[in-house]
Amino acid sequence: MSLLIEQILNGVQLGVALFLLAAGLTLIFGIMGVINLAHGSLYMIGAFAMAWASARTGSFWLGVPFGLAAAALTGVLMEVLIVRRLYARDHLDQVLVTYGLILFFNQMATIIFGRQPLFLAPPAELSGFVTVLPGMQYPVYRLVIILAGLFVAIGLYLLIARTRIGMLVRAGATHREMVRALGVDIKLLYTFVFALGALLAGFAGIMAGPLYGVTAGMGEQILILTFVVVVIGGVGSIRGAFYGALLVGIVDTMLRAFMPGLLRHFMAGQEADAMGGGIGSMGVYLLMALVLAIKPKGLFPAHG
Amino acid sequence: MIIRKMSIALALTGAIAAPALAQDLKIGFVTTLSGPAGYFGQDARDAFNLAIEHGGGTLGGAKINLLVEDDAVKPGQGKQIADRFLKGEGVKLFTGIIFSNVAAAIVPDILEGGGTYVSLNAAPSELAGKECNKNYFVMSWQNDSLHESAGANATRLGFKKAYLVAPNYQAGKDAIAGFKRFFKGEIVGEVYTVLNATDYAAEIARVRASDADMVFHFLPGGAGIAFARQYAAAGLKLPQVVSGASADSVIVKAVGEPLLGTAVSAQWSSDLDNPVNKKFVEDFQKKYGRMPSQWAAQSYDTALGIASALKANGGKFETNAFRAALAKADFQLTRGPFKFGPNQHPVQDWYAMKVVKSDAGDFVLKLDQKILSNHTDVYGKDCKM
Structure with a gap:
């Protein structure tokens, strides 16, 4: 039982991290119609900037705003200098350019920080573990990630549902042309959305750094799962991104954790372990195929 | 006019330079x-590169043009690079591959294309038995051996119940098979x-959640750090x-x-007391400002092996003569005694190490004792050259 709860927590933690990335990705695609493959680079930049600043100042906490600022600023620069030129182009051009950006950012990270992964320890107050249930310990840092992620999700909900700028964002996601026709400064809105997405991605990177290590190319490892989340949740929908991320996080973790055990009832131990591992890594893609077959526009389509 | 003169001059220098370069021995380093x-x-x-520098810009008297390319752990990307080296650059001698999935994809291409491959790391089981090849040498270890040494070490240390963790690809399966072969206790669980x-x-x-008394894992690189x-x-x-792969x-x-x-x-430790190793560890630190890892030592040894075979042939590379000379294993490496088995994979000693805190406050690997002597792999008997 405690194993099940521990695995659910692990799944939620992965889901929360995926949500932070998917929220930005889905907004950018939903509102600007741009497929931003370089979204993972913003995640990486947040992590690197945070690791660098923390090492310089010796304080984990001082690194956090620095990482956030670096990711958001890079987002703004990317939008103003490059992505802005892609709105009118077709998706192939967008994919080519943003793929180029991935190569650029990864190479820059390698030149500046080298190839060896950077590791920073979480601060003393966040390291170690707590006893969640009798006989079940869980790392404090992972709990903090879950809480921080849920907190951001609520904040984002309030921003999108309750503020004027949120209204414009929602309007932009459903009726782009209408917003433009109403005379809203669409350029500014686009830059804002892009910066917001970058900020969220940077935040995800900052939280991931102490857990997984900071390396060039770390963004691409998680980006593929993020795209799965966006597709499952429905392109352009924040709500979809949230439920999609939790679903993908939990399904992925559960399959990895329990599939081999289940298969052991039907076949020899070693084969079950190997096959369970295989199904575990395919699981989320099968889930995506299933969702697309039943609801081709995802679970919570933004465009109705 | 000036432009034309310059282009003629360029063409001439090009014509002179090209054959000079062509004499350099190209080594494809994927x-x-x-x-x-x-x-x-x-x-x-x-x-x-350090080995080439120690050879005065040569390996065994042959000037080396080292072509280094990154495969990004993608077999497809590695295949393209190897193809370009083989057909475009006319490279005959290859080394450098780290990951077994890349090696399994491109080593057969290299061998079919008339090339010679000397492995400095990856040595998957499928290339060590029936599929062995006379132009395929391994200077590191057969994959299983790394983990056989960990299994032997765990048995020596008296552990009874092991939990095994490895990535779901060929080298991960080799790792688990290798550990099991030399571990005398019970396997209570394994996860890919x-x-x-x-x-x-x-x-x-x-x-x-298991009742294991130890964990064995094969998670090299950043994965090992994260784990x-x-x-x-x-x-x-x-x-x-663990083997040196999960704790270099x-x-x-x-x-x-x-x-x-x-x-x-592992098969090597920075503490091993022999002149080649001392010079290597000292010069590597001097040149690059960091401790050499096991991966650096294996690569240096591979370069020494290639140098010995080139030297025996007067600094020239010719596939058959190179093979005959390398097979003699006439070289001193950074590790202990070394010779090739029937499948041209190493027969060598393995050592136990422990993670300790150095006087400087760093954490380092310290040599403990020899655990396997003249150790070879189980696939050699299936190999018919």
């Missing part, structure tokens, strides 16, 4: 330089992870017994305290 395991390739490349995963929460929870840290953060205290000097240094006391085994 390796992994990016991603969480990018430091493997970096150490391998740097150590290979996604290759290059960074989050091991699900696997760690399963280890915790060790998450393992400590989850409050697990079960001892780890880079990982040990990066993780530090949580790995203290971990039992590690």
Whole structure:
């Protein structure tokens, strides 16, 4: 039982991290119609900037705003200098350019920080573990990630549902042309959305750094799962991104954790372990195929 | 007019320079330089260059033109590079591959294309038995051996119940098979992870739920660092017994305290007392400002092996003569005694090490004792050259 709860927590933690990335990705695609493959680079930049600043100042906490600022600023620069030129182009051009950006950012990270992964320890107050249930310990840092992620999700909900700028964002996601026709400064809105997405991605990177290590190319490892989340949740929908991320996080973790055990009832131990591992890594893609077959526009389509 | 003169001059120098360059022996160095395991390739490349430098810009008297390319752990990308080297550059001699999935994809291409491959790292089981090839040499170890040494080490240390963790690809399966072959205790569980995963929460929870008294894992590079840290953060205290792949000097240094006391085994240690190793460790540190890892030592040894075979042939490369000379294993390496088995994979000694804190406060691997002598692999008997 405690194993099940521990695995659910692990799944939620992965889901929360995926949500932070998917929220930005889905907004950018939903509102600007741009497929931003370089979204993972913003995640990486947040992590690197945070690791660098923390090492310089010796304080984990001082690194956090620095990482956030670096990711958001890079987002703004990317939008103003490059992505802005892609709105009118077709998706192939967008994919080519943003793929180029991935190569650029990864190479820059390698030149500046080298190839060896950077590791920073979480601060003393966040390291170690707590006893969640009798006989079940869980790392404090992972709990903090879950809480921080849920907190951001609520904040984002309030921003999108309750503020004027949120209204414009929602309007932009459903009726782009209408917003433009109403005379809203669409350029500014686009830059804002892009910066917001970058900020969220940077935040995800900052939280991931102490857990997984900071390396060039770390963004691409998680980006593929993020795209799965966006597709499952429905392109352009924040709500979809949230439920999609939790679903993908939990399904992925559960399959990895329990599939081999289940298969052991039907076949020899070693084969079950190997096959369970295989199904575990395919699981989320099968889930995506299933969702697309039943609801081709995802679970919570933004465009109705 | 000036432009035309210059272009003629350029063409002339080109004509003169080209044959001079063509005499340099090209070595195709397909390796992994990016991603969480990018430091493997970096150490391998740097150590290979150090060996060339020690040879006065040559290996065994042959001037070397080292063509280094990054495969990014993608077999497809590696295949393209190897193809270009073979057909475009006319490269005959290859080395450098770190990952077994890349090796399994491109080594057969290289051999079919008339090339020779001398491995400095990856040596998957499928190339060691029936599929062995006279132009395929391994200077590192057969994959299983790394983990056989960990299995032997765990048995020696008296562990009874092991939990095994490895990535779901050929070398991961070789690792688990190798460990089992030399571990006398019981295997209470094994789990395969996604290759290059960074989050091991699900696997760690399963280890915790088992009644194992030790954990063996094969998670090289950034994966090993992430695993060790998450393992400590989850409050697990079960001892780890691993091969050098999961706890090389880079990982040990990066993780530090949580790995203290971990039992590690490898075919090389920076403490090995022989003149070649002393010179290598000292010069590597002087040139690159960091400790050489096991990967650097293997690459340096591979370069020494290639140098010995080239030297025996007067600094010329010719496939058959090179093969005959290399097979004699007439060289002194950074490790102990070395010769080739029937499948041209190593027969060598293995050592146990422990993670300790150095006087300077760093965490390092310290040589403990020899655990296997003249160790070879189980696939050699299936190999008919």
